[in-house]
Amino acid sequence: MIEEIGRRAREASYVLRQSTGSMRAAALNRMAEGLEFAVPDLLDANEADMGQAAGEGITGALIDRLRLDEKRVAAMANGLRNVAALPDPVGRETGGWSLYNGVRLHRVRVPLGVVAVIYEARPNVTADAAGLCIRSGNAVILRGSSYALRSNTEISAALRRGLVEAGLPADGVQLLEDTSRDGAKALMQATEWIDLLVPRGGPGLIAAIQADATVPTVIDGAGNCHVYVDRAADLHKALDIVINAKVQRPGVCNSAETLLVHQDVAGEFLMSAATALREEGVELRGDEASRVIVPDIGEAGEEDWSTEYLDLIMAVRVVPDLETAIDHVRAYGTGHTEAIVTDDRVAADRFVSGIDTAVVAVNASTRFTDGEEFGFGAEIGNSTQKLHVRGPMGLESLTSERYVLYGDGQVR
Amino acid sequence: MIEEIGRRAREASYVLRQSTGSMRAAALNRMAEGLEFAVPDLLDANEADMGQAAGEGITGALIDRLRLDEKRVAAMANGLRNVAALPDPVGRETGGWSLYNGVRLHRVRVPLGVVAVIYEARPNVTADAAGLCIRSGNAVILRGSSYALRSNTEISAALRRGLVEAGLPADGVQLLEDTSRDGAKALMQATEWIDLLVPRGGPGLIAAIQADATVPTVIDGAGNCHVYVDRAADLHKALDIVINAKVQRPGVCNSAETLLVHQDVAGEFLMSAATALREEGVELRGDEASRVIVPDIGEAGEEDWSTEYLDLIMAVRVVPDLETAIDHVRAYGTGHTEAIVTDDRVAADRFVSGIDTAVVAVNASTRFTDGEEFGFGAEIGNSTQKLHVRGPMGLESLTSERYVLYGDGQVR
Numbered sequence: 001m002i003e004e005i006g007r008r009a010r011e012a013s014y015v016l017r018q019s020t021g022s023m024r025a026a027a028l029n030r031m032a033e034g035l036e037f038a039v040p041d042l043l044d045a046n047e048a049d050m051g052q053a054a055g056e057g058i059t060g061a062l063i064d065r066l067r068l069d070e071k072r073v074a075a076m077a078n079g080l081r082n083v084a085a086l087p088d089p090v091g092r093e094t095g096g097w098s099l100y101n102g103v104r105l106h107r108v109r110v111p112l113g114v115v116a117v118i119y120e121a122r123p124n125v126t127a128d129a130a131g132l133c134i135r136s137g138n139a140v141i142l143r144g145s146s147y148a149l150r151s152n153t154e155i156s157a158a159l160r161r162g163l164v165e166a167g168l169p170a171d172g173v174q175l176l177e178d179t180s181r182d183g184a185k186a187l188m189q190a191t192e193w194i195d196l197l198v199p200r201g202g203p204g205l206i207a208a209i210q211a212d213a214t215v216p217t218v219i220d221g222a223g224n225c226h227v228y229v230d231r232a233a234d235l236h237k238a239l240d241i242v243i244n245a246k247v248q249r250p251g252v253c254n255s256a257e258t259l260l261v262h263q264d265v266a267g268e269f270l271m272s273a274a275t276a277l278r279e280e281g282v283e284l285r286g287d288e289a290s291r292v293i294v295p296d297i298g299e300a301g302e303e304d305w306s307t308e309y310l311d312l313i314m315a316v317r318v319v320p321d322l323e324t325a326i327d328h329v330r331a332y333g334t335g336h337t338e339a340i341v342t343d344d345r346v347a348a349d350r351f352v353s354g355i356d357t358a359v360v361a362v363n364a365s366t367r368f369t370d371g372e373e374f375g376f377g378a379e380i381g382n383s384t385q386k387l388h389v390r391g392p393m394g395l396e397s398l399t400s401e402r403y404v405l406y407g408d409g410q411v412r
Numbered sequence: 413m414i415e416e417i418g419r420r421a422r423e424a425s426y427v428l429r430q431s432t433g434s435m436r437a438a439a440l441n442r443m444a445e446g447l448e449f450a451v452p453d454l455l456d457a458n459e460a461d462m463g464q465a466a467g468e469g470i471t472g473a474l475i476d477r478l479r480l481d482e483k484r485v486a487a488m489a490n491g492l493r494n495v496a497a498l499p500d501p502v503g504r505e506t507g508g509w510s511l512y513n514g515v516r517l518h519r520v521r522v523p524l525g526v527v528a529v530i531y532e533a534r535p536n537v538t539a540d541a542a543g544l545c546i547r548s549g550n551a552v553i554l555r556g557s558s559y560a561l562r563s564n565t566e567i568s569a570a571l572r573r574g575l576v577e578a579g580l581p582a583d584g585v586q587l588l589e590d591t592s593r594d595g596a597k598a599l600m601q602a603t604e605w606i607d608l609l610v611p612r613g614g615p616g617l618i619a620a621i622q623a624d625a626t627v628p629t630v631i632d633g634a635g636n637c638h639v640y641v642d643r644a645a646d647l648h649k650a651l652d653i654v655i656n657a658k659v660q661r662p663g664v665c666n667s668a669e670t671l672l673v674h675q676d677v678a679g680e681f682l683m684s685a686a687t688a689l690r691e692e693g694v695e696l697r698g699d700e701a702s703r704v705i706v707p708d709i710g711e712a713g714e715e716d717w718s719t720e721y722l723d724l725i726m727a728v729r730v731v732p733d734l735e736t737a738i739d740h741v742r743a744y745g746t747g748h749t750e751a752i753v754t755d756d757r758v759a760a761d762r763f764v765s766g767i768d769t770a771v772v773a774v775n776a777s778t779r780f781t782d783g784e785e786f787g788f789g790a791e792i793g794n795s796t797q798k799l800h801v802r803g804p805m806g807l808e809s810l811t812s813e814r815y816v817l818y819g820d821g822q823v824r
Contacts, residue, residue, distance in 0.1 A: 005541025014742070018765045040627070099785060103776050113768060145694050147557060193799050214622065232635060237821030244823035302535045330426070337767045352816055353430045364515050364819025373824070374815070386524050386607050386812045388799040400798045403786070404764055409649030411656030 002186040004195025005174050006259035009114040012171040017111045021088030028084035028131050029205040031162030032077035038158040039073050051362040055148045058284040066121045075125040083131045084265040086377045089395045090137045109399040111137030113195040120201050121145035126155045130173045132380045136398035139172045188213040198381050202356035205353035209219035221384035222308045222337035223253030225366045230324040232266035238341040244365045247280040251310050254337050254369040260325045266318045282312045289318035305332045322347050335384045337369040414598040417586050418605025424583040425551040429523045433500030440496035443574030444489035450570040451485050457562035465559045486540040491742040493607050494545045498789040501807045502549045515819040516520040521811040523549030525607040532613050534555035538567045542585045544792045548810035551584045557589035600625040610793050633796035634720045635665030635748035637778045640737045642754035643676035650753040656777045659692040664721050666749050666781040670727040672737045678730045694724045701730035717744045747796045749781040759763045771800035
């Protein structure tokens, strides 16, 4: 089955890679109209999904993510229109020169080919991921959650109609109906058909990818992000940044999990930070030095330094110097986002060059690591690996650079 | 053991990533001097390696690759000096803009960290790979062949002395003394320590990588390259290109394996091409249509279309049109290099956009796919995968782009 789907995706990718950017942009606009036209069917299908999920005891945030209403469908459609309006990454020349013998060399962005996305019970991802892949000239194979199968099937059908109306092959977007683990594993190993697999999910999915995937992947991994308040920090800004990084949206990967404070400012800063954070409902867990300053907080152990809480909990450590802060981040960071608050340019430079992470923020919140914030218009994920792409993945990350040589009969 | 080596490499990588480009360039010059100073020891060690290899029955091209002499050591040293003189890829800004809130974003090239290279019994690769990795701010772990262990040990020691003389850590270059398969496998799975593994070897190594590697890799795969002679080809140029692509160095991956000829010019072209190729000692294997034109050549079967001969053999097929040529390349090409000979701009464009390969050459030999030819100064391999880098891998391919944000207290 994956063979059949893969073959169709490959065929569609040949047409898409030769289509013009304006054709693909038009397709996204048709796909948006397709969604709007299908609202009644979408909401019916979603109601059935919601009913089944509720029957299986799914509640809270999960069921909220699964839910569709007219406003959310409109948001999906507008998302497609926004991506349609983004500059075309395909065909962009990223370098060009002449060889010694007159051969002209062009380095040009081309689509990857076939992109697969595995994701959780969020129907909007179906439209978002499809839009980004089609805009960048790729065919996409979508593998959503069983909880959202009916919703995804309707969304996918609407998107496929949009493609056809724009003169592009319907198989540019395919939804995998097999939502079993075996189905996911088959996808992870379809090396002949898949050029990139983007897993969007929790630690369980990432572990499965690392164990089973043989296709190329970009890992959207954990974010154990730190904020380091240097001795030369503006403590008012530091407080704003720490609070924002921790509490504005604690459940996402770019929120901060550990606060590191230079000992020279720890006495002054930690008291006010602890008060402000606790007012926001944050539970603090500190090392010995921080618990001398703020005695009534919990104790942080080794486990805390390596935990991505994704919750209103924050670990705190007082460090004797910048180098210790860097060593701590090197030991426990996950390569996502790290922040330093300092007015000392030399300290900032040391932190920036000393820490190997996709994004490093100087005097700004960790929460800016995001495709929309970066101005990419949309993102298909956030890479915590080093190869191919780091940080927010926009349209460009769905392309690669290849070389075209133009000669006049040159030989070696 | 890989743990200890990995930890040392990681520590060295922290120093290297914070070193200046001129320091790293100076280190390569010291490494070159180190090699020149060590010539007597190098040649002694190499003689012992050669003796052992000869005793084990190794002959021909293999033993020639293993051999070192003063000229070859000088070439290694000069290679290092050339790489020292290349522009520093580290710290290069590849993009920069301001976010809506005034946060300045910089996209900057940084070293990958720790690069591992697995290679065959060619001692020069020890110096070449180390030079490229150090120049680009990475620590390197080298795993050569058991046949070259004594030579590699001396080369590695000389390179390490050069690093230390330049004030950089010796562990920037480490040689794995364990040349067993288990040792290679341990390296392929050292995900904590290795940021990129570059395998340089034959199909056996590539298969082992695909089966066992869990670290990020860039595959330097097979080159089943085609030359397509279009009906609008200048047949004199076509002949030059076909002969060059096939015979100039048949044992390398960018040589051509299959000749595709448009039926409108097949009658005229194939007769002269067959004569010229056979004068060069090339055995031809043709499809039915080509054997009507040149009756006395062998028969090409399905297997021939997918074989990388790496030898003076060439498969020949007459195609009815450009689309059939494109379909053939899509079915049998390995994403390395494909060439079209044509004076028809539209045909060239269709071929270029229709074929998904790292390098596509219009009116030029496939043999130009090479780091030196492209002007990269040197290459650590040639990527046939799509993620991260395609085609010749220069210094830039040993870096990745990350983001640095400079704010003034901005929060979301």
